Amino acid sequence: MNLSLRKSSITLLMLIIGILFLFPFFWMISASFKQETEVFNFPIEWIPTHWNAVQNYTQVWLKTPFAQYYGNSILVSVSTTALSVFISxxxxxxxxxVYFKGREVIFLILLVVYMIPHQAILVPQFIIFRWLGLYDTHIGLIFLNCFSVLGTFLLRQAFLSINDEFIESARMDGAGHFRIFTSVIVPLVKPVVATYAILRFIWTWNDYQNPLIFLNSKHLFTLQLGIQSFGNENGQFYSLVMAGAVSAILPLLIVFIIGQKHVIEGISAGGVKG
Known part of the structure; x- marks a missing residue:
């Protein structure tokens, strides 16, 4: 088979598979604009016959504490992302x-700890957070997610690709570790940092398990718990539930569209050791 034809065939196949994966997303958007009686019409009406978008979205945003859930998710996701990126x-x-004795051993221990399933340490974490008074608080939820072995590993791989001569030059100019870190190292790995920031934001925004366990007060609920609560109360109104789901996914689309150019660059750079 001609190489050009083979590449075209693979591209076409990937396009078809991509469209198939997007069908549920398109249906969700379409259902959020429909009247309730039209949601499950078959064959599927991708373009609603009777548009009901204003009423659906108004009821979601104005007749429920959806805005509060949204604000909570933004607060937790942005704070967690900023702290996690800085710490990692x-x-x-x-x-x-920074050269010190036992550096590689400590890093190896971190990787071993990462292999422990998160579910296995939930009970100890819960006990510790209650003892510290961080249970049922946004601060506790932020602290829970701001330490990431995966983020440290990804960024470490990027930092290894930076030649030490840059650091030596900065030291000759009188720069200390913090100045070198902020002015020399981080600017050289911006794509990787941006990639991890995007991933960390998405993971935190979509996190359901940790808020479910570590939050109890309804006014502190993040969007994932809020949607579950909203679905339990309005489960028979699928158009409203879909309107809430569309609203919840918009920030993720915006963040990914803005930062998508960094994702491929960051993953590629993070996997290369100099």
Whole structure:
């Protein structure tokens, strides 16, 4: 088979598979604009006959505490992302550019800890957070997610690709570790940092398990718990539930569209050791 024809066939196949994966997303958007009686019409009406978008979205946003859930998710996701990126960058810098005894052993221990399923440590975490008074607080939820072995590993791989001559030059100019970290190292790995920030935001925004366990007060619920509560109360109104789901996914689409160019660059750079 001609190489060009083979590439075209693979591209076409990937396009078809991609469209198939997007069908549920398109149906969700379409259902959010429909009247309740039209949601499950068969064959599927991708373009609603009777548009009911204003009423659906108005009821979701104005007649439920959906805005509060949204604000809680933004607060937790942004704070967690900022802290996690900073801590992971500092840890990666320490494991690559600061030489101390036992550095590789400590990093190996971190990787071993990462292999422990998160569910296996939920009970100890719950007990510790209750003892510290962080249970049922946004601060506790933020602290729970701001330490990431995966983020440290990803950024460490990127930091390893940076030549130590940059650091030596900065030291000759009188720069200390923090100045080197902020002015030399981080700017050189911006794609990787941006990639991890995007991934961390998405993971935190979509997190259901941790808020379910560590939050109890309804006014503190993040969007995932809020949608579940909203679905339990309005489960028979699928058009409203779909309107809530569409609203919940919009920030993820915006973040990914803005930062998508960094994702491929960041993953590629993070997997290359200099």
């Amino acid at each position: 960058c500092m840890a990666a810098y320490g494991f690559t550019k």
